[in-house]
């Protein structure tokens with residue numbers, strides 16, 4: 001009959017052998033709040049960072065370079081005097097230089113264990129929350145293309161280390177004034193300092209990092225240094241979600257700060 005509701009799909013949580021519960025969830029709390037907030041937060045960052053990455057302008061205000069554009073690998077950011085400009089590609093690259101470098105932090109975050117959980121829940125409802133049935137009929141996990149590529153996370157972790165090192169270099173350069181004299185500290189220096197601490201903390205709290213320093217050992221007692229490093233990585237790892245968000249916000253703030261300086265919205269207040 002045309003008025004009958006459609007049959008729910010027979011796979012997923014409705015597969016034979018699963019408990020026959022008709023309700024999508026028995027949870028009575030506001031379980032949708034967290035995926036909704038994650039959705040809004042990640043979407044806001046994606047919109048902002050896409051705009052800034054393609055803008056190809058206002059990414060340098062001496063002595064600060066936007067973290068989205070560093071290091072600059074093409075000739076079209078030659079005017080970034082005193083900035084981290086390594087013109088590896090020459091003049092044939094005509095697009096925004098941010099696109100050359102952002103693939104690394106983007107790949108690192110996209111394949112991150114925490115972000116995977118966040119966007120699987122918030123964007124794909126797979127599942128939307130604990131004990132809430134997902135709408136999909138089948139589930140193959142991360143065993144097939146393209147999700148099998150999530151296994152590349154450890155390689156993105158390796159790439160994240162030089163990226164963080166370059167942002168550290170930029171933070172050191174931020175201790176100069178607009179004439180590139182050393183011994184200056186502006187509000188921007190502070191913004192960069194907070195950002196680089198959070199970037200390193202996020203990077204070193206990575207699950208791959210923890211495995212790299214302490215994994216595959218039979219006896220911790222025979223590897224005291226690695227054991228010590230592993231406990232440090234573990235302590236950071238407990239806060240991985242917090243650090244993922246804090247560093248995401250701080251990197252956007254650092255970029256926004258440079259944008260506002262570069263567009264002349266205000267001048268950098270000096271601290272000393």
Ligand code: FES
Nearest residue numbers: 112113114206207
């Ligand atoms: Fe999140 Fe590696 S697990 S960065």
